[in-house]
Amino acid sequence: MAPPLPSPTAKPTPPRPSWRWFIVLAIVTLVWLVQSGVGSDAHQVVDYTTMLGWVRAGKVKEVVLRPDSITGTLSEPQKLDGHTVTDFRSPLPKDDRLVPLLDDKSVKIKVENEDSPLLVRILMMALPWVLIIGVWLWLSRRTQQMMVAGGPLGGFLKRGRKFEKATAPSATFDDVAGLTAAKRDLSEIVEFLKHPELFRSLGARVPRGVLLVGPPGTGKTLLARAVAGEADAPFYSISASEFVEMFVGVGAARVRELFTEAKRNAPSIVFIDELDGVGRARGTGLGGGHDEREQTLNQLLSEMDGFERGDLVVVIAATNRPDVLDAALLRPGRFDRRVMIDLPEAAAREAILRVHTRDKPLAAEADLAHIAALTAGFSGADLANLANEAALAATRRRAEVVARADFLAAYDKLVLGDPREGKLRPVEKKRVAIHESGHAVIAWATPEAEPLSRVSILPRGMALGATQQVPPEDRHLHTRAELDARLRVLLGGYAAERVVLGEISTGAENDLGEATRLASKMVAHYGMSEALGPVHYDIREDHAFLGQRIATESGTSDATVHAIETEARALLAGVLAAATAKITAHRAELDRLSAALLEEETLERDRLEELLGPRATPHDVLPIQAPVPSPRTAHS
Ligand code: ATP
Numbered sequence: 001m002a003p004p005l006p007s008p009t010a011k012p013t014p015p016r017p018s019w020r021w022f023i024v025l026a027i028v029t030l031v032w033l034v035q036s037g038v039g040s041d042a043h044q045v046v047d048y049t050t051m052l053g054w055v056r057a058g059k060v061k062e063v064v065l066r067p068d069s070i071t072g073t074l075s076e077p078q079k080l081d082g083h084t085v086t087d088f089r090s091p092l093p094k095d096d097r098l099v100p101l102l103d104d105k106s107v108k109i110k111v112e113n114e115d116s117p118l119l120v121r122i123l124m125m126a127l128p129w130v131l132i133i134g135v136w137l138w139l140s141r142r143t144q145q146m147m148v149a150g151g152p153l154g155g156f157l158k159r160g161r162k163f164e165k166a167t168a169p170s171a172t173f174d175d176v177a178g179l180t181a182a183k184r185d186l187s188e189i190v191e192f193l194k195h196p197e198l199f200r201s202l203g204a205r206v207p208r209g210v211l212l213v214g215p216p217g218t219g220k221t222l223l224a225r226a227v228a229g230e231a232d233a234p235f236y237s238i239s240a241s242e243f244v245e246m247f248v249g250v251g252a253a254r255v256r257e258l259f260t261e262a263k264r265n266a267p268s269i270v271f272i273d274e275l276d277g278v279g280r281a282r283g284t285g286l287g288g289g290h291d292e293r294e295q296t297l298n299q300l301l302s303e304m305d306g307f308e309r310g311d312l313v314v315v316i317a318a319t320n321r322p323d324v325l326d327a328a329l330l331r332p333g334r335f336d337r338r339v340m341i342d343l344p345e346a347a348a349r350e351a352i353l354r355v356h357t358r359d360k361p362l363a364a365e366a367d368l369a370h371i372a373a374l375t376a377g378f379s380g381a382d383l384a385n386l387a388n389e390a391a392l393a394a395t396r397r398r399a400e401v402v403a404r405a406d407f408l409a410a411y412d413k414l415v416l417g418d419p420r421e422g423k424l425r426p427v428e429k430k431r432v433a434i435h436e437s438g439h440a441v442i443a444w445a446t447p448e449a450e451p452l453s454r455v456s457i458l459p460r461g462m463a464l465g466a467t468q469q470v471p472p473e474d475r476h477l478h479t480r481a482e483l484d485a486r487l488r489v490l491l492g493g494y495a496a497e498r499v500v501l502g503e504i505s506t507g508a509e510n511d512l513g514e515a516t517r518l519a520s521k522m523v524a525h526y527g528m529s530e531a532l533g534p535v536h537y538d539i540r541e542d543h544a545f546l547g548q549r550i551a552t553e554s555g556t557s558d559a560t561v562h563a564i565e566t567e568a569r570a571l572l573a574g575v576l577a578a579a580t581a582k583i584t585a586h587r588a589e590l591d592r593l594s595a596a597l598l599e600e601e602t603l604e605r606d607r608l609e610e611l612l613g614p615r616a617t618p619h620d621v622l623p624i625q626a627p628v629p630s631p632r633t634a635h636s
Pocket residue numbers: 001002175176177178179215216217218219220221222223273318320352355379380381382384
């Protein structure tokens with residue numbers, strides 16, 4: 001994450017108190033009116049029937065009639081609900097019998113045309129308006145305060161506002177583990193900032209804009225900071241989303257100010273995070289905020305074009321969506337150098353773990369290489385998080401060193417979620433054990449499947465159980481046979497429930513979703529369907545239901561979408577048949593495993609090997625579309 005820009009020092013203007021007092025006064029008056037104006041005098045409020053009863057019994061001496069109420073005095077005090085009542089007040093419905101009755105009982109009648117005194121009525125009518133106007137005045141004053149210099153928005157609006165002078169970060173390339181190629185590419189920038197005269201004397205043009213492209217959390221910001229740290233150059237960092245302000249023109253002004261300040265303090269680095277937030281291709285925006293983004297982008301482009309030969313400012317931007325960037329950004333002289341930052345490989349993961357455990361005492365058995373092997377697909381940020389969670393787990397145990405078990409606990413927490421509170425019913429627990437054993441037995445009995453690492457029926461996060469497989473090394477390609485094996489493992493739980501319990505449950509939803517997505521990709525993206533042949537069709541992956549995959553702009557016809565669906569379904573049906581056959585053939589292993597799971601809840605790799613025996617060895621080279629090995633040959 002990019003560190004926030006130094007914010008301008010705010011000079012709060014002391015608020016003038018007059019309007020505040022005005023509102024306070026209005027509220028106090030309103031409360032007083034509500035309390036005193038209507039209904040809170042010495043009159044006891046009684047219901048109409050009670051009042052009528054007193055009139056009929058001749059207990060009322062005199063009354064005052066108003067449009068909506070009647071007040072009166074009794075000839076002698078009466079007890080009512082524990083109170084002694086002398087004066088009363090009651091609501092007054094339209095009742096033609098009342099006046100003749102009062103007359104009949106010789107009650108003295110006074111008539112008043114209004115319920116409350118004139119002043120009270122005027123105040124009651126005026127007060128809501130006074131309050132509304134007061135709040136409006138207050139809001140407009142607040143907005144003004146925000147806009148003028150010193151207020152939160154004022155800094156952006158005021159022309160010529162200075163970004164505070166940034167300092168060089170303390171990070172160096174040593175803090176960035178792995179990313180060797182990226183560091184090599186960027187060391188040229190460091191050299192340029194440190195010794196510009198060397199480059200100038202040879203007439204070399206050094207890229208002024210570097211685009212770091214890679215998934216979130218892979219260390220792009222860290223790398224940019226390290227470049228600045230190595231070159232001892234001030235680091236101006238801003239996220240593109242901060243440029244795009246509420247008011248059109250503000251983003252562009254901020255870009256101008258940022259570059260002015262960076263040039264003033266050159267040699268310096270400007271880092272723009274999430275460049276795609278502002279650098280999306282122009283003319284493609286939908287809805288509001290579009291003009292503002294375009295203006296900001298244009299300003300950015302013109303600032304980069306305006307670099308003089310002598311300016312020692314390098315702009316480093318980061319994005320994980322290079323595909324949506326405006327082509328103008330990638331032209332020579334702008335972000336013409338791209339540095340790819342990939343998810344770390346096993347060795348880099350180990351190095352990152354090493355960086356993030358520098359200040360943590362590790363137990364001798366906490367083998368970081370092993371943890372790195374477990375964490376394929378983790379980003380640098382995930383690994384930093386893992387190391388921290390492991391240290392927290394050790395602290396909770398009051399241990400002196402961080403042990404392997406702490407890393408494993410942290411891994412479970414990050415990958416699977418926290419353990420669930422609620423307990424499963426025994427029958428549910430049994431079903432989960434059978435389901436997980438189904439996945440596990442197929443993974444064990446299929447040579448092309450990734451080796452089993454752990455099986456557990458402890459509910460965590462959204463899952464009731466988990467079967468973990470860990471590839472022996474990082475994989476960059478998958479063969480058809482390996483994908484078939486993955487599908488079979490995915491449907492293993494579903495197949496096991498069907499074979500053993502004779503009935504399926506809702507527990508396979510996630511497996512089915514994943515299997516369906518993979519099967520559709522195999523058919524539509526990887527050319528793995530006989531019927532469709534070697535083609536690539538764009539299908540949207542964000543829909544769980546095949547039927548909702550809509551033909552995209554690429555022009556995929558309805559008939560093709562239908563064919564993809566039919567093929568994927570056929571593929572999955574074949575996989576289910578193979579998985580069912582395997583489960584049936586290895587029923588003994590499945591029963592053994594599920595019994596052990598019910599007993600022990602979590603089975604680690606060694607225990608799994610003990611229960612199942614050695615797993616089928618993978619073939620090194622697999623023919624394309626290898627026939628599914630029969631359970632017997634696979635196992636024996
Ligand atoms: P985003 O795209 O989400 O902004 P990013 O690619 O800029 O992410 P960083 O913010 O640089 O990623 O990384 C987050 C944290 O992950 C870093 O502060 C650092 O602790 C850790 N990290 C990531 N990659 C590495 C690495 N190669 N070496 C050491 N630490 C790393």
